[in-house]
Amino acid sequence: xxxxxxxxxxxSLRRRLTLALFATTLLLVGFTGWAFAKLSQLSSxxxxxxxxxxxxxxxxxxxxxTGMLALTAVFSAAAAVAGELESGIAAAILARPxxxxxxxxxxxxxxxxxxxxxxxxxxxxxxxxxxxxxxxxPPQPVAGLLLIVAQALLLMTLSLALATRLSxxxxxxxxxxxxxxxxxxxxxxxxxxxxxxPTLMAVGDVGKILLPTNALWQAAEYHLEPPALIAxxxxxxxxxxxxxxxxxxxxxxxxxxxxxxxxxxxxIGALSxxxxxx
Amino acid sequence: MAHAAAPGRDPDAAIRTDLLxxxxxxxxxxxxxxxxxxxxxxxxxxxPNGAGKTTAVKLLLGLVRPTAGEGMVLGGPxxxxxxxxxxxxxxxxxxxxxxxxxxxxxxxxxxxxxxGRERIAAATDSAxxxxxxxxxxxxxxxxxxxxxxxxxxxxxxxIGEPELVVLDEPTSALDPVGRHExxxxxxxxxxxxxxxxxxxxxxxxxxxxxxxxxxxxxxRVIASGRLDELLQARGAExxxxxxxxxxxxxxxxxxxxxxxxxxxxxAESDVPELVAAIVANGGRVYRVxxxxxxxxxxFLDWLEVR
Numbered sequence: 001x002x003x004x005x006x007x008x009x010x011x012s013l014r015r016r017l018t019l020a021l022f023a024t025t026l027l028l029v030g031f032t033g034w035a036f037a038k039l040s041q042l043s044s045x046x047x048x049x050x051x052x053x054x055x056x057x058x059x060x061x062x063x064x065x066t067g068m069l070a071l072t073a074v075f076s077a078a079a080a081v082a083g084e085l086e087s088g089i090a091a092a093i094l095a096r097p098x099x100x101x102x103x104x105x106x107x108x109x110x111x112x113x114x115x116x117x118x119x120x121x122x123x124x125x126x127x128x129x130x131x132x133x134x135x136x137x138p139p140q141p142v143a144g145l146l147l148i149v150a151q152a153l154l155l156m157t158l159s160l161a162l163a164t165r166l167s168x169x170x171x172x173x174x175x176x177x178x179x180x181x182x183x184x185x186x187x188x189x190x191x192x193x194x195x196x197x198p199t200l201m202a203v204g205d206v207g208k209i210l211l212p213t214n215a216l217w218q219a220a221e222y223h224l225e226p227p228a229l230i231a232x233x234x235x236x237x238x239x240x241x242x243x244x245x246x247x248x249x250x251x252x253x254x255x256x257x258x259x260x261x262x263x264x265x266x267x268i269g270a271l272s273x274x275x276x277x278x
Numbered sequence: 279m280a281h282a283a284a285p286g287r288d289p290d291a292a293i294r295t296d297l298l299x300x301x302x303x304x305x306x307x308x309x310x311x312x313x314x315x316x317x318x319x320x321x322x323x324x325x326p327n328g329a330g331k332t333t334a335v336k337l338l339l340g341l342v343r344p345t346a347g348e349g350m351v352l353g354g355p356x357x358x359x360x361x362x363x364x365x366x367x368x369x370x371x372x373x374x375x376x377x378x379x380x381x382x383x384x385x386x387x388x389x390x391x392x393x394g395r396e397r398i399a400a401a402t403d404s405a406x407x408x409x410x411x412x413x414x415x416x417x418x419x420x421x422x423x424x425x426x427x428x429x430x431x432x433x434x435x436x437i438g439e440p441e442l443v444v445l446d447e448p449t450s451a452l453d454p455v456g457r458h459e460x461x462x463x464x465x466x467x468x469x470x471x472x473x474x475x476x477x478x479x480x481x482x483x484x485x486x487x488x489x490x491x492x493x494x495x496x497x498r499v500i501a502s503g504r505l506d507e508l509l510q511a512r513g514a515e516x517x518x519x520x521x522x523x524x525x526x527x528x529x530x531x532x533x534x535x536x537x538x539x540x541x542x543x544x545a546e547s548d549v550p551e552l553v554a555a556i557v558a559n560g561g562r563v564y565r566v567x568x569x570x571x572x573x574x575x576x577f578l579d580w581l582e583v584r
Contacts, residue, residue, distance in 0.1 A: 003389045007375070014377035088373040092434065095339045095367040096390035097359035277302075278341040 001098070004106025005113070008080060012114045017076060021118045024068070029125035032061060037133040048228060054136035055226050059244055061126060062224060066148055066217060069122075070179050073115045073156035078171035080107050081163035081273075091278045101270035108160055108266065112153055119149045140223035147220035150258060151213045155179055157262045158211070161269025164276060178211050186214030212258040219250035292317045292442050292473035293338060295349035295356075300333050300342060300497075307333040309497040310347065315490070317441075320464055320474040322488035322505070324481070324577060330497040331477045332370050335446050338475070339367055352442055363392050366435035370446040370477070372428055376420030380411055380430050383419060387434040397438070405433035408466075410459060424451040432460065436467075443467055446477040461487050485509070485573040493580050501580045508576055513542035513569040514549060521561035529555055540569070 012018050036054070045053055081104070084090040094100060123145045131137040138144060155175055162171035189204020191197075208215045222230075225246065234247055293315035300308040308330040315321040325331045336342045338349065340357025354361035374383045384402040393401055406412050409429040419427065428451040435443055445464075449457040464487045467474050478484055484491060485505070492502035516531070516539045523533045529552065531541040544552055546568060553563050 003386055007378075007386055010382075011375065011377055088369060088371040089375060091336075091341055091369050092367065092372070092374065092387075092431070093390065095341060095362065095365070095369075096387065097362040097392060098390055099359065275343070277343070278336065 001102040001106040001109070004093075004098070004103050005110040008107050008110025009113055011080070012076070012110070018114065021072065021114075021122075025118065025122040025125060028065070028068075028122055029129050032126050033129040033133050036130050040134040048232065051136070051226050052229050052232075054130070054134055055138065055224070055229055056244060058127070058130050058136065058138065059221055059224055062123070062144070062148065062220070063217070063244065065123060065126060066151060066220075069115070069119050069148065069152045070155050070213075071176065072118065073111070073152040074159040074175040074179070075168075075172045076115065077107075077111050077156045077159040078163045078168040078175070080111060081160055082166065082168035082171055085164070085276070085278070086167065094278060100273045100276075104160065104164070104266070104270050104273055108157065111156055111160070115152050115156055116149050119152055120145060123148060138224040139226060144220045144223035147216050147223065151216040151220070154211070154213050154216065154258060154262050157265050157269070161265050161272065164269050164273040179213055182207055182211040182214040183217075185210075186218065208254060209257070209261075212254060212261055215250055215254045216258055218246040219255065222246040222249045289353070290317055291315060291350070292319075293321075293349070293351050293475065295338070296347055298334070298337055298347035298349050299345050300330075300337055301345045306497045308337065308494075311337075311494075311499060312347075313492055313499065313502065315473060315475060317473050318468065318471050319489045320468050320476060320487050322484035322491040323475060323477045323494065324479065324484055324491055325494040326479060329494045331479075331494055332446055333497075334494065335367075335370075335444055335475070335477050339365065339444065364441040366391075366437065366440035366443045368428075368431045368435040368443075368445045368448050370450070372431035374419050374427065374430060374434070376418065379416050379418055380406065380422070380433075381415035383430060384415075384433055384437055388437050391438045391440075393438045401437050401439075405437045408436060408463060409433040410456075425453065425456055428452060429456070432463065436463070439470070440472065442473045442475065444475045444477070447479070448476070449478075449480065449483060457483065481573045481577055491573075493577060495580075505573070509573065513540060514544045514546075514552070515540055515567045515569055516552070516556065517564040517566075518556060518561050519564075521556065521559060525559050525561070529559070542569070 036057075039053075039057070043050065043053060084093075090103075094103060124141070127138060127141045127145070155178075158178060159171050159175040162174055166174065185204055185207025188200050189207065192200025192202075192204055221244075230247055233245055291314045293313070295311050295313055298308065298311040299306070311334055323331050323334065333342065337344055338351055338356055340362065344356070349356040351358070352361040352364050378386070381402055384405055385398055388398045388401050402415070403412075406415050409432045411426065411429055411433060414422075414426065419430065422430065428448070432445070432448060435445065449460050452460065461483070464474055464476065468487075468489075474487075476484065476488060488505050490502070490504050491508070492499050494500070515534070517537060518526075518539050519537055521539070526533050526539045529541070530543060531539045534540045541552060549566055553566065556563055
């Protein structure tokens, strides 16, 4: 299993995925630094207004980053599994005394290292550069980043499981569509919450159960927002349905369910690969 | 020899299957395969394209699951990881990670096969040398020709001196020199006591190296046996004159052409009596040539009989 993990990491290095992610990180952090430096120079806002401006912008940037990360996780996982199964590379490997579940977990672990490292390096780069040039730092950046990594790993697990049966492109597309659907259902949930409309809230809950990525994003968002802004926003109903603001932390049950969800989906993937004719 | 038998623990058999069957929906890819491959033998699994040879190999390695039947490989049920530790496999569609060097591919196979860390470097070197890729170990597989990739696949199958080596069309991408070298490698495997399961539709390849063969067609084994018995001399061709067709027929032969009679059932020990009988009937014998069966002819006969 560790050998498969090692090979997966080497593959990402040799196929220049790591290099591309590194270049993306530089570009992202450089652009963010430039934009926030300009904004800091030009903005005349002070106090809570300035805090709101920078924190909302940073959260929006992190949301975009989450999307990039999701696509990275989904496409790299789909290619890593479906690519090897379709090309025949996997047949030579799986004829060896390695269980298919261990093979899949080795792939998962290797990709988790690559995706996790990208998320942590690029995400902390974003936060650090904003803090340096604009003097704004979110309250709990580590928790926020870890939840963003967790969201990417969830999608990666889904893509990996799908790729045990579907082609790389199909797996990646299905996982990406699921990601956006979860986001849409999360927004419906927020609207239900604001309007106190149980049907909408129920739809949102179903979304959280089916794919808890958006719930993880909202949990991350909460950790990235300044408490003063949250306290202020709680006074306005319209803020509670704003998909770019989380006014309450996610219950622990959601985070536990996300971990269980990942384990279940991985298990289904391992079972599916175990039954696949190679 | 291939025959129906229950696949119990047979210490003399490297492979033993009983009515192993694989269906994909309504299509039968392999129909009730029952065979025994003795340990230490080179077993040729013959058949035309699409006959079910690769399906049989994949079943034996646990890459596909049988629809019915059972089998034992190296004393374990098919697909058993501990048995697979002692098996080397060259797939028909050989593909290796093109972003790795040849040495790295072999190293990963050695690790996956469970070779101890201290044995890996030496095993990699000797496998590369055995297939003629010494000096190419540091090159990326992506830069290899198809033939070199097949050699690499062969090296991966041989790494760690497995007890059973399963080769699925091992020379499909090789030139005549490469094919000759592979024969030498297979003979070397037999000399060290390994069992070789050779899947091929190349009859010359099978004829040159195999001890036993089984022929599969349309998912069924249609014939099997020891190769030397199958290729035993059968009959004689006699250059003769002075005999008409009727006289030749009385002696058990047929006139294949003017002056050339074929006696299909004559054994080598009966040739002096045959010559005496021809002379006694007024014939004159110029030459007697034993007829040796070719595997190709036998193969075609088998397919025709079916």
